[in-house]
Amino acid sequence: MSEEIVQFFIILVAVASGWLLGYWYRPKQKGSVTDDTASSYYKGLNYLLSEQAGAAVMTVINELPVNIETLPTHLALGNLMRSKGEVEGAIRIHQNLLSRPSLPKDKLYQVHLELARDYISAGLFDRAERLLRDVVDESTLYRSEALTHLQNIYQSEKDWDQAIAVARLRLPQKHWLKKQAVATAADRAVECSLSHYYCEKAQRLVYSRDFKLASKELQDARYFDNQNVRSLLLSAHIAIQEKKPQLALDLLQSILENQPAYASEVLPLFREAFTHLGNRTQYLHALRRIVEKVNCTAFIIECADVIAECDGSEAAERYLHEASMQRPTTGLLAAVLERSPNELSSTVLTQQFLQQLKAERPSYRCRHCGFSGQKLHWLCPSCEQWGTIAPIRGIQGD
Numbered sequence: 258m259s260e261e262i263v264q265f266f267i268i269l270v271a272v273a274s275g276w277l278l279g280y281w282y283r284p285k286q287k288g289s290v291t292d293d294t295a296s297s298y299y300k301g302l303n304y305l306l307s308e309q310a311g312a313a314v315m316t317v318i319n320e321l322p323v324n325i326e327t328l329p330t331h332l333a334l335g336n337l338m339r340s341k342g343e344v345e346g347a348i349r350i351h352q353n354l355l356s357r358p359s360l361p362k363d364k365l366y367q368v369h370l371e372l373a374r375d376y377i378s379a380g381l382f383d384r385a386e387r388l389l390r391d392v393v394d395e396s397t398l399y400r401s402e403a404l405t406h407l408q409n410i411y412q413s414e415k416d417w418d419q420a421i422a423v424a425r426l427r428l429p430q431k432h433w434l435k436k437q438a439v440a441t442a443a444d445r446a447v448e449c450s451l452s453h454y455y456c457e458k459a460q461r462l463v464y465s466r467d468f469k470l471a472s473k474e475l476q477d478a479r480y481f482d483n484q485n486v487r488s489l490l491l492s493a494h495i496a497i498q499e500k501k502p503q504l505a506l507d508l509l510q511s512i513l514e515n516q517p518a519y520a521s522e523v524l525p526l527f528r529e530a531f532t533h534l535g536n537r538t539q540y541l542h543a544l545r546r547i548v549e550k551v552n553c554t555a556f557i558i559e560c561a562d563v564i565a566e567c568d569g570s571e572a573a574e575r576y577l578h579e580a581s582m583q584r585p586t587t588g589l590l591a592a593v594l595e596r597s598p599n600e601l602s603s604t605v606l607t608q609q610f611l612q613q614l615k616a617e618r619p620s621y622r623c624r625h626c627g628f629s630g631q632k633l634h635w636l637c638p639s640c641e642q643w644g645t646i647a648p649i650r651g652i653q654g655d
């Protein structure tokens with residue numbers, strides 16, 4: 258809250274100083290015109306300082322001339338209105354500027370961009386879209402900023418085809434003969450979002466069981482980010498549906514090797530793929546090999562369950578006990594107590610406590626903003642970054 262107030266005052270000071278500078282350095286004219294401009298400056302500033310936003314807007318629109326000297330004041334006041342949530346006032350100021358053809362072309366595109374941001378704040382996406390399209394087509398100076406806004410609009414409308422088309426325009430053009438220079442962080446972020454847009458399309462196609470087209474989308478997803486876990490998980494799911502369990506296992510194996518933090522997401526698909534391939538003993542061998550490399554609670558518990566089937570519950574209890582001694586996660590402790598509840602009378606209480614602890618703690622956290630929750634969101638609801646949320650690792654996690 259206090260940050261907002263500071264921000265408001267910084268903008269207010271900017272508007273006020275722009276206002277006064279605009280007045281002092283105004284083109285010198287004779288007679289009453291200058292006095293009128295001066296009085297409108299002071300009148301508008303008074304309204305602004307006394308928090309009468311609507312009156313300040315009307316004074317500026319009706320009395321302050323629009324020219325290259327006063328433009329920064331108009332724009333600053335428009336932005337101030339928008340940042341205060343007075344979107345209607347901001348729209349009125351920016352529309353007033355567009356109705357004056359006296360401004361140079363590049364300044365008009367700047368106003369287009371500001372008006373588009375007003376429309377986005379007001380949720381009027383179709384109007385913002387039209388303005389931004391014009392800027393993209395006609396202004397090289399503001400093209401990149403307009404494309405960023407357009408991409409955000411299509412993303413929030415879940416219009417993945419349009420989002421893809423716009424995001425692709427943000428990337429540098431590739432030359433077939435030239436080796437591509439190292440991508441910048443901004444390019445990487447665009448590629449990461451592109452990869453997830455293709456995953457979104459693939460996910461829809463998987464729901465409608467169009468696996469062939471979905472696989473094509475996933476190829477594109479990996480073209481832009483070959484480490485995208487989501488695309489690999491979806492491909493493994495498709496491979497299982499298409500009765501290609503070995504392919505599914507290979508894909509899952511590559512996740513375990515390159516991004517072991519996602520091991521718990523891999524397990525359900527791994528289990529399903531293996532049921533088409535081998536018997537329980539072979540499955541146990543495969544699980545043990547994975548546990549050796551990836552110390553993952555979900556895989557250890559799965560391993561214990563299969564040991565119980567193959568070698569009896571005592572062997573499973575011993576295995577779990579050893580594993581939880583080595584790396585005591587709450588999940589493992591709960592599993593131990595669940596399987597050997599009669600060792601001590603207090604274990605029942607401990608078990609309840611651990612189960613509660615397990616249920617209450619968040620399972621996923623965003624490594625960008627720290628947002629945590631019980632569900633794996635591929636687009637962080639807090640900071641709106643793609644692919645930053647991962648299962649929580651550590652003693653209380655996976």
Ligand SMILES: [Zn+2]
Pocket residue numbers: 623624625626627628637638639640641642645
């Ligand atoms: Zn986040």
